[in-house]
Amino acid sequence: MNALNNRSRELEHFMAKDATAHLDTKVDHGRSAPSYSRFAREAIEAKSRNPGRSVALFQACVGMRPNDARAWMHLLDLALAGHGPLSPADVVERFEALAKAEVGPHEVVLRALLTARLHALAARHAMSHPDLIERSLRFAQLALKAFERAGMTQDSLKTALHISQCTIDHPGALAEAGTVLLRNGMAEACLTMIVKNQTLQDGDVRVLRMRAEACSRIEGREAEALHVIRLAAIRAPKDPRIAELEADLLIQLGLCEQAIASLRRIPESEFGPTTRTRLARALEAAGCIDDAVAQLEEVVRLQPNSAHIRRKCVGLLARGGRKADASSLYQEGLRLRAGQLPRTAAEGMRDIAKNRPEPIIPAARLDWMERVLVAEGRPIPEGWRQEAHRHAHADALLLNWAECCPDRAGELPPLIHLPDETLATAAWAIASGKGVFVTSAHVGLLYTGPIALRTTNFKTAFVASVPDLGQPIVSQGLISASTNDTAAIGRQIIRALARNSIIAIAIDGMSAPGDAVRSLFGAKIRLSDFCARVSWKLGTPCLFPMITLECGRSVVRLERLPLAKSGEPEAAFVDRWLDAYISLLSSFLLTHPDAMRGSGGFWGSVTRV
Numbered sequence: 001m002n003a004l005n006n007r008s009r010e011l012e013h014f015m016a017k018d019a020t021a022h023l024d025t026k027v028d029h030g031r032s033a034p035s036y037s038r039f040a041r042e043a044i045e046a047k048s049r050n051p052g053r054s055v056a057l058f059q060a061c062v063g064m065r066p067n068d069a070r071a072w073m074h075l076l077d078l079a080l081a082g083h084g085p086l087s088p089a090d091v092v093e094r095f096e097a098l099a100k101a102e103v104g105p106h107e108v109v110l111r112a113l114l115t116a117r118l119h120a121l122a123a124r125h126a127m128s129h130p131d132l133i134e135r136s137l138r139f140a141q142l143a144l145k146a147f148e149r150a151g152m153t154q155d156s157l158k159t160a161l162h163i164s165q166c167t168i169d170h171p172g173a174l175a176e177a178g179t180v181l182l183r184n185g186m187a188e189a190c191l192t193m194i195v196k197n198q199t200l201q202d203g204d205v206r207v208l209r210m211r212a213e214a215c216s217r218i219e220g221r222e223a224e225a226l227h228v229i230r231l232a233a234i235r236a237p238k239d240p241r242i243a244e245l246e247a248d249l250l251i252q253l254g255l256c257e258q259a260i261a262s263l264r265r266i267p268e269s270e271f272g273p274t275t276r277t278r279l280a281r282a283l284e285a286a287g288c289i290d291d292a293v294a295q296l297e298e299v300v301r302l303q304p305n306s307a308h309i310r311r312k313c314v315g316l317l318a319r320g321g322r323k324a325d326a327s328s329l330y331q332e333g334l335r336l337r338a339g340q341l342p343r344t345a346a347e348g349m350r351d352i353a354k355n356r357p358e359p360i361i362p363a364a365r366l367d368w369m370e371r372v373l374v375a376e377g378r379p380i381p382e383g384w385r386q387e388a389h390r391h392a393h394a395d396a397l398l399l400n401w402a403e404c405c406p407d408r409a410g411e412l413p414p415l416i417h418l419p420d421e422t423l424a425t426a427a428w429a430i431a432s433g434k435g436v437f438v439t440s441a442h443v444g445l446l447y448t449g450p451i452a453l454r455t456t457n458f459k460t461a462f463v464a465s466v467p468d469l470g471q472p473i474v475s476q477g478l479i480s481a482s483t484n485d486t487a488a489i490g491r492q493i494i495r496a497l498a499r500n501s502i503i504a505i506a507i508d509g510m511s512a513p514g515d516a517v518r519s520l521f522g523a524k525i526r527l528s529d530f531c532a533r534v535s536w537k538l539g540t541p542c543l544f545p546m547i548t549l550e551c552g553r554s555v556v557r558l559e560r561l562p563l564a565k566s567g568e569p570e571a572a573f574v575d576r577w578l579d580a581y582i583s584l585l586s587s588f589l590l591t592h593p594d595a596m597r598g599s600g601g602f603w604g605s606v607t608r609v
Contacts, residue, residue: 036064043074051083059086062094067105073112080116088118092125103136110142114149123150133159137166141173144180153363154370156180164193171204178210183364185523185606187217208232209242216249219524225249237265240275247278256286273299277309289320300329305336314467315482326483327469338404341397345411348397353552357389360396361598368606369593372521378590387594391445391549395597398554399447403466406473413455416448417555423456425558426502429541430458435497437531437542438504439561441585442601444547444592448554449504450477452547461496462504463489477501490530497540504545507531507581508601516574518582521589525602532577536564542577544584548595559584 043057055078061071072095079088086094095109106129113122126133126143133140140163147156160180168174174197181190191214194200200207209232215225229246236242243262250259259282266275276295283292296313303309310333317326342348366385373380381387401412429436440449450462454477461477468480479492496503507528516529535542542561547554562580564573589596597603 036061039064040071043071047074047078051078051081054078055083055086066095070108072105073108076109076112076116080118088113088116089121092121096125096128103132103139106132107136107139107142110139110146114142114145117149119146119149122146123152123155127155133162137163137168137173140166141176144176148176148180151363153184153367157184157186157367161186161189164189168193168197168200171200171207174200175204175206175210178207178214182210182213182217184367185217185364187214190214191218205232205236205239205242208235209239209245212249213245216245216252222249222252226253233262233265238267238270240266240270240272244275244278247282251278251282251285256282260286271298273302273309280312284316289316292316293320293322297329304333307333307337311465311467311482314469315465315480318467318469318483319485323469326467330467330469330471334404337400341400341404345397345401345405345408345415348401349394349415349552352390352393352397353549357386357393360389360392361385361596365596365598365603365606368523369589369596373590373593375521376590381593384594387549388596388598391595392597392599394549394554395445395447398445398451402447402451403471403474406471409473412451415553416452416455417550417553418452418455419555419557422556422558425543425560426456426458429543429560430500430502432539432541433500434538434540435500436502437535437540438502438545438558439531439542439581440504440506440545440547441508442506442597442599442603443585443588444545444595444597445549445554446506446547446597446600448547448556449545452554452556453502453504459496459499459501460504461493461501463493463506479503493530493534497534497538505531506601516578518578520582520586520602520606523602523606525605527578527581527602529574529578532574533570535561535577536568536570536573539563544581544588546584546588546592546595548592 039057039061043054043061046054046057055075058071058075058078061068062075065071072091075086076088076091079086079091092109092113095105106125110122110125113119113125122142123146126139126146129139133143140159144156144159144163147153147159157180160177163173163177164181168177174193178190178193181187181193191211194207194211194214208228212225212229212232215221215228226246226249229242229249232239232242233246243266246262247259250256250262260279263275263279263282271279276299280292280295280299283289283295293313293316296309296316299309300306300313310329314326314330314333317323317329342351366388369388370380398412398415402409405411426436438449438453440446450460450464453460453462461479463479463481465481466474466478467483468475468478469483477496479489479496481489484492493503493505507530508525516527517524518527519525531540531542534540541563543558544561546557546559548557549555561584562573562577
């Protein structure tokens with residue numbers, strides 16, 4: 001409101017000051033008419049003491065001169081303050097009907113709507129004038145703000161791409177467009193925009209930081225990214241965002257001690273959760289487990305509901321031999337999560353199916369999936385975004401129930417359906433006697449897999465980030481990625497296979513070693529080839545799970561992945577296996593876009609090049 005009042009005073013001063021120069025022209029429609037300047041002066045004078053009369057006078061002004069932005073601004077200010085019969089939307093509607101296609105007045109009105117936080121109205125105004133977005137960089141920049149604040153992510157991206165092809169006159173405008181491009185995985189477009197407007201980075205740390213981030217997202221340009229971010233660090237050594245990006249790059253390059261030093265430049269009094277999390281990551285990589293735990297414990301204190309950070313901290317405590325502290329921290333988290341659960345698991349699933357779900361998947365990743373559907377010539381299912389959020393909520397409910405209510409785990413099987421063909425496929429695989437991998441990705445109802453396997457008569461195990469602290473139900477068959485290091489995970493997997501167990505494992509996460517790169521609809525994602533190599537060596541069958549939410553139940557289907565042929569070289573088989581895995585993952589997402597999760601695993605890579 002203060003910004004709006006300041007804007008109103010500025011406009012009043014500007015209009016009064018220039019009244020003689022700009023508002024003294026007579027209007028002649030074939031007969032004598034009052035002067036525009038008289039109406040304008042009287043309207044300004046009446047604005048504070050008689051707003052109703054001021055509205056009427058300004059309506060006369062805009063009728064005389066539809067393209068005078070100052071009169072429209074005063075009329076809009078009065079409408080925003082609740083004076084007169086016109087609402088802000090009414091004013092904008094009349095402005096659209098009367099004003100000519102000159103860009104200046106439209107820029108002024110759009111800026112005023114943004115100042116007044118009428119983001120939806122501002123976005124609607126911007127959408128009504130795509131020609132002005134093309135003609136005026138300033139209008140395009142305002143339109144980008146409007147689309148961003150109104151949550152119109154597709155329009156934001158389209159406008160940012162347009163701006164990236166222009167000569168930009170202000171580093172702030174470049175940073176806003178670049179942020180949208182990076183969020184949508186368009187690092188190359190962002191970098192091209194920066195190079196085209198090279199002079200802007202010479203005087204602005206934000207542009208240097210953005211260039212470094214764009215380079216860091218393009219494979220093979222990590223060294224260039226580090227060079228650029230260090231130039232930015234010289235100018236702003238205590239900027240947390242610069243230090244965090246520098247640390248990320250150094251950890252990526254294996255330079256953990258340098259990463260720690262870059263973060264230590266920031267005064268500890270200014271450490272936020274993201275800085276502490278990155279420092280903990282660097283300290284862990286450098287082998288300083290106790291110091292890493294201290295940082296994560298502070299993040300948990302600041303963000304007690306962050307299950308991810310709590311699991312990470314619990315895992316490090318356990319690996320450091322502090323099992324009692326790990327258990328205490330884990331149990332505290334369970335109590336917090338349990339307090340948010342419904343009365344029964346079935347009631348929770350019914351609520352998810354019946355009510356409009358709270359958005360849980362990042363909008364930029366939903367947009368990515370929609371662009372994939374369009375590029376692949378697939379129809380965009382009606383309401384699929386809402387269904388995707390519903391899938392994610394159902395997945396979280398099943399996991400939380402399994403962890404927080406082990407004494408009531410019997411409520412889960414009725415919410416899971418394994419069709420006859422699924423059980424037949426599992427039986428075929430286990431008949432080999434060499435164990436089975438259910439090699440999932442972070443799609444669908446990921447957590448249903450291990451829960452569903454437990455409802456069968458097969459021996460089962462699962463690899464997950466859940467800490468193994470001897471919890472009832474949960475620790476049975478758990479191979480924990482948080483309380484075990486990579487070598488221990490590998491040993492436990494081999495032992496489970498020797499027992500002819502079915503092992504659920506997501507190979508696009510951090511569960512097993514591997515660095516294979518594959519393209520998923522143009523996005524480069526990293527996969528573990530561990531299961532493929534074990535399958536080649538031992539003959540272990542591998543299955544790909546496709547788990548969907550149908551009529552309030554989680555439905556599990558399994559597809560076979562290839563087995564090695566006689567005499568087939570390991571490298572050739574691993575390539576063929578990974579290609580088949582990507583093919584199944586692609587097919588599943590195209591036929592069930594609502595099964596996308598938008599978090600964990602490969603999802604961070606769809607916004608990277």
